[in-house]
Amino acid sequence: MAVKAMVFIDGGWLYRNRGILFAKLGEENFEIDYAKLPKLFCEDVANFLDEDCSLIRTNYFGTIPSARSGFNTSKQYAFYDFLEKNCGYETEIHEVEVGTDENWIKMSLAASMMFYAAQPGTFDVAVLIGDDPDYAPILRRVRLLGKRVQIVGVHTSDGKNPPAATTLANRSCVSDFPFLYIDDHAEDVRLVRALVKRICKHCGREEETTWAGPEFFCSACRGRYRG
Ligand SMILES: [Zn+2]
Numbered sequence: 001m002a003v004k005a006m007v008f009i010d011g012g013w014l015y016r017n018r019g020i021l022f023a024k025l026g027e028e029n030f031e032i033d034y035a036k037l038p039k040l041f042c043e044d045v046a047n048f049l050d051e052d053c054s055l056i057r058t059n060y061f062g063t064i065p066s067a068r069s070g071f072n073t074s075k076q077y078a079f080y081d082f083l084e085k086n087c088g089y090e091t092e093i094h095e096v097e098v099g100t101d102e103n104w105i106k107m108s109l110a111a112s113m114m115f116y117a118a119q120p121g122t123f124d125v126a127v128l129i130g131d132d133p134d135y136a137p138i139l140r141r142v143r144l145l146g147k148r149v150q151i152v153g154v155h156t157s158d159g160k161n162p163p164a165a166t167t168l169a170n171r172s173c174v175s176d177f178p179f180l181y182i183d184d185h186a187e188d189v190r191l192v193r194a195l196v197k198r199i200c201k202h203c204g205r206e207e208e209t210t211w212a213g214p215e216f217f218c219s220a221c222r223g224r225y226r227g
Contacts, residue, residue: 002052005045005150006123007038008113009089010130011062012105017154017182024186031191035087040188041127041180045150048177056123058089059112061105066095102132110138117142125150129182131168139174148176155181 022029038058046053060083064076083089092112094104109130116122126142128135131153139149151168155161164170169179182189193210200207200218202225207218217225 002054003045003049003125004056004123005042005053005125005127006056006113006116007041007058007127007129008109009038009058009060010105010109010128010132011060012102013130013132014182015062020154020157021183021186021189023157024183025190031193032189033191034083034089036191037129037189038127040185041129041150041152044180045125045127045177053125058087059109060089060091061093061109061112062091063094063096063101063104065098067097106132106134110135113138113142117145117147124148125176128152131162131166133166133168133171136168136171136174139168143173143176149174150177150180151175152180152182155183159183 018032021032038055042053042055060080062080064073064080065071066073077093080091080093083091092108094101094108096104109128113126113128117126125148126139127150128139129152131151139151143149151174153162153167153169156163161167161169168174193212195208195210197206198209198211198216199205200221201215202217202221205218205220207216209216
């Protein structure tokens with residue numbers, strides 16, 4: 001029987017460290033393949049254990065700065081909606097005044113992990129994407145319940161291991177697998193859009209595109225109506 005893994009993503013941590021991920025490939029920005037992201041680390045668990053690993057659920061925790069001027073909240077809500085509908089994530093989102101609320105993210109992630117761990121048969125391995133030492137107590141207790149833990153962190157911007165005070169890597173009794181770094185997977189988490197043929201919604205002409213959005217307009221129609 002396959003080992004059951006549940007993934008927990010600290011959205012604030014991922015957002016803060018995305019630059020290191022991009023820099024690894026020498027780029028300023030790229031789209032992350034969120035559908036693939038949790039599966040990658042389940043593959044690592046499967047390889048470590050030499051057993052099949054099935055991804056039960058991905059839980060994502062994030063915030064929306066509702067009062068920050070100029071911030072497009074509807075775009076952010078659309079992103080969380082995309083995670084749920086297109087990537088199969090379970091999201092828990094909290095509106096905050098400005099910036100992010102790290103405490104809210106950490107508290108809700110810890111509560112969720114403990115909740116699932118306490119239900120019989122939900123998962124065998126918790127994969128935490130978010131290397132924050134504040135998670136040490138929850139990870140120790142989840143392990144006391146007989147669950148195994150995999151932690152995914154990030155190197156510093158110059159490729160070194162993170163300083164001891166800012167990582168879970170050196171803490172005792174928090175994980176069961178070798179520490180993983182998301183930037184080592186930069187190439188794998190980078191979204192590669194397939195070129196597909198789509199019909200223009202306006203003129204009906206067929207054109208090759210990487211655009212995956214709901215409505216497609218061909219290059220001629222886009223040029224004509226843009227200005
Ligand atoms: Zn057209």
